[in-house]
Amino acid sequence: MSTKISFTFDKKKYFGIKGETLASALLRNGIFLVGRSFKYHRPRGIISAGSEEPNAIVQLESGNITEPNVRATEIEIYDGLSATSQNNWPSLNFDLGSINDLFSRFIPAGFYYKTFIWPPKFWEFYEYFIRRAAGLGKSPTTDDPDKYEHLHYHCDILIIGGGISGMYAAKLAAKSNLKTLLLEQNSELGGYDLSNTDSVRTRKLSEELEESNKFKNLKIVKNTSVFAYFHANYLLASQKINKKNLRQVIWKIRAKKVVLATGSIERFLTFHNNDKPGIMLANSARKYLNKYSNKISKEIVIFTNNDSAYKSAIDFHKKGVDVKCIIDLRKQSNGDLVKEAKDLGLKIFFGHVIINTEGKKRINKVIVSEVDEKIENLLGNPKKISCDLLCVSGGWTPTVHLFSQSRGKLIYRESDATFIPDKSFQKEVSIGACNGTFLLKEIFEETFNKMNKIFNEFGIKIEEKFEEITKITFQDKMQHAWIIPSNKNFKKTKMFIDFQNDVTAKDIKLALKEGYRSIEHIKRYTTTGMATDQGKISNVNALGIISNLSNTPIHELGTTTFRLPYTPVTFGAIAGRHIKEFFDVERTTPMHQWHIKNQAKFEDVGQWKRAWYYPKEGENMHQAVNREVKATRDGIGILDASTLGKIDIKGRDSSEFLNRVYTNAWSKLQIGKCRYGLMLGDDGMVIDDGVTSRIRENHYIMTTTTGGAASVMSKLEDWLQTEWPELKVRLTSVTEQFATISLNGPYAINLMKKLCPDQNFSRENFPHMSFKIIKISGIICRVMRISFTGEKCYEINIPSSYAQALWEKCFELGKEFNITPYGTEAMHVLRAEKGFIIVGQETDGSVTPIDLDMSWIVSKKKYDFIGKRALYRSDTIKKDRKQLVGLLTNNPKEILEEGSQIVENISNLPMEMVGHVTSSYYSPNLDRSIALALIKEGIEKKGKKIYIPMPNKTIEATISDPVFVDPLNERLNT
Amino acid sequence: MFLINCPYCGEREQSEFSCGGEAHISRPKNPPDTSDDQWADYLFMRKNIKGVQFERWNHSSGCRQWFNVVRNTSTDEILGIYNMGEAIPEIDGENPKTPSGEPEIGSGNISTSFKKK
Numbered sequence A: 001m002s003t004k005i006s007f008t009f010d011k012k013k014y015f016g017i018k019g020e021t022l023a024s025a026l027l028r029n030g031i032f033l034v035g036r037s038f039k040y041h042r043p044r045g046i047i048s049a050g051s052e053e054p055n056a057i058v059q060l061e062s063g064n065i066t067e068p069n070v071r072a073t074e075i076e077i078y079d080g081l082s083a084t085s086q087n088n089w090p091s092l093n094f095d096l097g098s099i100n101d102l103f104s105r106f107i108p109a110g111f112y113y114k115t116f117i118w119p120p121k122f123w124e125f126y127e128y129f130i131r132r133a134a135g136l137g138k139s140p141t142t143d144d145p146d147k148y149e150h151l152h153y154h155c156d157i158l159i160i161g162g163g164i165s166g167m168y169a170a171k172l173a174a175k176s177n178l179k180t181l182l183l184e185q186n187s188e189l190g191g192y193d194l195s196n197t198d199s200v201r202t203r204k205l206s207e208e209l210e211e212s213n214k215f216k217n218l219k220i221v222k223n224t225s226v227f228a229y230f231h232a233n234y235l236l237a238s239q240k241i242n243k244k245n246l247r248q249v250i251w252k253i254r255a256k257k258v259v260l261a262t263g264s265i266e267r268f269l270t271f272h273n274n275d276k277p278g279i280m281l282a283n284s285a286r287k288y289l290n291k292y293s294n295k296i297s298k299e300i301v302i303f304t305n306n307d308s309a310y311k312s313a314i315d316f317h318k319k320g321v322d323v324k325c326i327i328d329l330r331k332q333s334n335g336d337l338v339k340e341a342k343d344l345g346l347k348i349f350f351g352h353v354i355i356n357t358e359g360k361k362r363i364n365k366v367i368v369s370e371v372d373e374k375i376e377n378l379l380g381n382p383k384k385i386s387c388d389l390l391c392v393s394g395g396w397t398p399t400v401h402l403f404s405q406s407r408g409k410l411i412y413r414e415s416d417a418t419f420i421p422d423k424s425f426q427k428e429v430s431i432g433a434c435n436g437t438f439l440l441k442e443i444f445e446e447t448f449n450k451m452n453k454i455f456n457e458f459g460i461k462i463e464e465k466f467e468e469i470t471k472i473t474f475q476d477k478m479q480h481a482w483i484i485p486s487n488k489n490f491k492k493t494k495m496f497i498d499f500q501n502d503v504t505a506k507d508i509k510l511a512l513k514e515g516y517r518s519i520e521h522i523k524r525y526t527t528t529g530m531a532t533d534q535g536k537i538s539n540v541n542a543l544g545i546i547s548n549l550s551n552t553p554i555h556e557l558g559t560t561t562f563r564l565p566y567t568p569v570t571f572g573a574i575a576g577r578h579i580k581e582f583f584d585v586e587r588t589t590p591m592h593q594w595h596i597k598n599q600a601k602f603e604d605v606g607q608w609k610r611a612w613y614y615p616k617e618g619e620n621m622h623q624a625v626n627r628e629v630k631a632t633r634d635g636i637g638i639l640d641a642s643t644l645g646k647i648d649i650k651g652r653d654s655s656e657f658l659n660r661v662y663t664n665a666w667s668k669l670q671i672g673k674c675r676y677g678l679m680l681g682d683d684g685m686v687i688d689d690g691v692t693s694r695i696r697e698n699h700y701i702m703t704t705t706t707g708g709a710a711s712v713m714s715k716l717e718d719w720l721q722t723e724w725p726e727l728k729v730r731l732t733s734v735t736e737q738f739a740t741i742s743l744n745g746p747y748a749i750n751l752m753k754k755l756c757p758d759q760n761f762s763r764e765n766f767p768h769m770s771f772k773i774i775k776i777s778g779i780i781c782r783v784m785r786i787s788f789t790g791e792k793c794y795e796i797n798i799p800s801s802y803a804q805a806l807w808e809k810c811f812e813l814g815k816e817f818n819i820t821p822y823g824t825e826a827m828h829v830l831r832a833e834k835g836f837i838i839v840g841q842e843t844d845g846s847v848t849p850i851d852l853d854m855s856w857i858v859s860k861k862k863y864d865f866i867g868k869r870a871l872y873r874s875d876t877i878k879k880d881r882k883q884l885v886g887l888l889t890n891n892p893k894e895i896l897e898e899g900s901q902i903v904e905n906i907s908n909l910p911m912e913m914v915g916h917v918t919s920s921y922y923s924p925n926l927d928r929s930i931a932l933a934l935i936k937e938g939i940e941k942k943g944k945k946i947y948i949p950m951p952n953k954t955i956e957a958t959i960s961d962p963v964f965v966d967p968l969n970e971r972l973n974t
Numbered sequence B: 001m002f003l004i005n006c007p008y009c010g011e012r013e014q015s016e017f018s019c020g021g022e023a024h025i026s027r028p029k030n031p032p033d034t035s036d037d038q039w040a041d042y043l044f045m046r047k048n049i050k051g052v053q054f055e056r057w058n059h060s061s062g063c064r065q066w067f068n069v070v071r072n073t074s075t076d077e078i079l080g081i082y083n084m085g086e087a088i089p090e091i092d093g094e095n096p097k098t099p100s101g102e103p104e105i106g107s108g109n110i111s112t113s114f115k116k117k
């Protein structure tokens, strides 16, 4: 009937049964001890059967697919599964860290905070301790071979939770024809009812829902946990697929209406030594028994404050397990389940509590005592009862995490000590146990009514009659007791609240004693509820204890903030496919393959991959760049400038438009001429520069910096659409449509003549700063004579698909002129030798054209242009603004670090900083270092000595003109 | 992470759009005649409202069109979308109260009684 499956835990082989969880399989093999606690390294066992599990977290698999912090209660076993226990060393059964348990007086609440203010000399010791203790599993050290996906989903109704209420809601929604998504975190529908022996209704419902194609508008996805609820009904869920090549999927869901049917989680009771392996939540134990036919135990004791745990007693008894007794802290109960237990002859001790437990790696005895009505004082003599399983139930906590994440408001219900949804903030409803509705009859009524209200909102009516439920199991009132009294001194008790972070009742008392009052502060100070389980079973107990010790009603304390994620999410899932080359868009030029073939090193410029330099065999970067720079000044340097932004400007008012966005005048630019322009923000600061050419009367082509292309385009559209809608101008980005080949150097003209023999390249016919449309090899190209190197230069713009062919042809024909490809590094050196700025390097958003000593480009005649008014605000006309100058180090071999701070006088610290180095290179043409800098009143200070203090020395330099090579531009015009 | 209904393309993810800040600040027509203070006002002074704000948005990774959006900054609820150059639409109601007298849900961020356009 059941299929045996083999798996390993801590390298030992075991067998489990197909369909059960790892936790169930471990219990089947008698393994209760599955981990060590975080701080004291106490032995810890499986405590629950679901996502609330604080103890049974394991490291799943090994090597590159290993995953830490997997809850054994959630993972279904498969053939060959391998898991190891976490947070123990050297082994689970012999743990050196457990020495912490003996010294636990030294690790009280706030330990981590207090440690930091202890004498620093102790730090070495504590650092070791903290680092060891902080280890919760290990992350893989090599690449994950599996894939993770992200998926977008839009629906009318999203139902979260496939328990009885969620399933009923889904059935109703299915009949409404609204697009509905039902998400269930476990591998099957049914929820709490799966623990029942008589779950006929649930099974019928789930079979009906899952019948293929019955409901076309309903999608059911299992193994999927909703972990975040954001604004505007946007939710994230993580689906476990665990197939080769696809491990997890993140669902990004937008729902018009969300139905929360997230159920509830059983609560623990706080008594001395309540953390021994073999102490389990009552309903979880019942789930192992009924769902997985796993008896777990021979002798059971039940400890409860409510009726629900009696179900466990009855079920275990019926399966032949010896239920030794039920310890009920209430004076009495008249619930139907209690009556049934009595009828079965089960022993019940009303008005009793468990005050201690015994057993090292598994519980073997409980110490029971009578207690007074208020559960404050013990009465009579304690007695020992032997057992191998203690089932505990402290009542039920509605799972309101998602409701709270959606920013709904909770209200406290005194009768069963629960926080339940009160007011919704978003378009969502809560149904069933998560709404504090626990009785089956009420769950059905509530779901039916709320769903019909939703359909009403959508304007839909469904033909579905309400299924009346007649069988009602009456449950008597629970009684909450936040701290079970002990016969020990409270200071010596170990009553655990948060199992994963090892927070005890006395830690909370200490925090209160030290003056903490706000629940948020106490949480952080004691770390309660801050572990990977986010305190699912412990938060309300912590609140109760704070309320108890501080004499403040719980509803006045409020709850701590429920933060995402509800359950841990792997980094792999968060990253999805956005890894490695898909992390960001990579843009490459049409000549990219050529660069790769020719050993180019690449540099990222925004999203572009630009050739940085082309080292020849044996060359380092410095040597390669020097060679490229020299070759450009002596022969021909060829640069792939395709990444420059290109904006096509057309329309009646194009000239007027350029007049407004550039600092200089454009109306008089002749057709076939180019002009350099500086673009400012309206604050007067330089934001971009580039050359614009006039192709026809009303047609320009603008080039922008590589990095600024998108933002310039966006800004230009902004002006056109919002400020100057009267201008008839159209902008089109043609960056990708044209590739740009830049030929520089004294012999560039010779190559051009070879490329286009019919063309007249004389100075008169094709002078500097002019533009021609030329056919090269039959392809219509736009050629500009502009220069960013100070050499004669032809920039050929060619339709992208022909670019690599022309690029290669240049090398073929340019061989005799020693044509040399140069990358961005040589480009920077060449332009710095000429003192040309790079926007974003010489400027940083706080630099005006005047600061750059470029007032020649700022029109005095124009009434207005963007940035003009700001150029004479009090701040921009200040005398002591930083200005662009050149720097020459006294030692020509010394190359300054870019970004270095500049001072005028060496004095004691702090020294007054007068500027900083913006660009710095070695110039092979001058055989010395050169630098550009922004210095306060620098233009007036040319020739003055300044200092650049570095960590180990002070460098002396002299302020100079920023143009280092060919200041008269003779190379351009000969 | 909300949706914006671009008047030209339809409803799209917020990530396709960029926000251009406060709307209805027009560039002075006579810059040379403005005082430093007036120019600084135009350049730098922006409201930072908790509640209903009139903003410019650009469908930057889409049709590249600019338009105006009325958004409640505390809930990301969009109360209206209208073209550039259009007058400010009427929005009835009160802003979320802050920092005192906040409504009791949504960390004081609820917008109440705003009429959608």
Ligand SMILES: [Zn+2]
Pocket: B006, B007, B008, B009, B010, B059, B062, B063, B064, B065
């Ligand atoms: Zn659009």
